[in-house]
Amino acid sequence: xxxxxxxxxxxxxxxxxxxxxxxxxxxxxxxxxxxxxxxxxxxxxxxxxxxxxxxxxxxxxxxxxxxxxxxxxxxxxxxxxxxxxxxxxxxxxxxxxxxxxxxxxxxxxxxxxxxxxxxx
Numbered sequence: 001x002x003x004x005x006x007x008x009x010x011x012x013x014x015x016x017x018x019x020x021x022x023x024x025x026x027x028x029x030x031x032x033x034x035x036x037x038x039x040x041x042x043x044x045x046x047x048x049x050x051x052x053x054x055x056x057x058x059x060x061x062x063x064x065x066x067x068x069x070x071x072x073x074x075x076x077x078x079x080x081x082x083x084x085x086x087x088x089x090x091x092x093x094x095x096x097x098x099x100x101x102x103x104x105x106x107x108x109x110x111x112x113x114x115x116x117x118x119x120x
């Protein structure tokens with residue numbers, strides 16, 4: 001099992017209800033995907049080449065945000081894990097989303113905790 005602490009929640013531009021300009025969306029999507037790739041290479045080296053993994057998200061933020069929108073925002077990050085070679089692709093055959101949770105925290109303490117496990 002690998003636990004990754006991201007210092008933020010998914011950017012507003014790539015969450016479900018975003019009405020941001022396409023260029024801002026693309027920039028944010030690219031940055032978040034790169035984050036997933038780097039974390040995949042550095043933190044998930046023990047999971048390289050897995051056939052199937054399970055992922056859990058725990059979002060911490062000072063304002064209540066729709067959990068579905070936050071999960072949508074994690075799509076580019078998971079694509080970065082695929083880029084890193086953790087799994088062949090992000091289809092349901094290879095990636096199982098176990099659960100997502102939200103906790104309110106103090107201002108300035110936003111983060112996302114990602115738990116990844118190999119499924120045999």
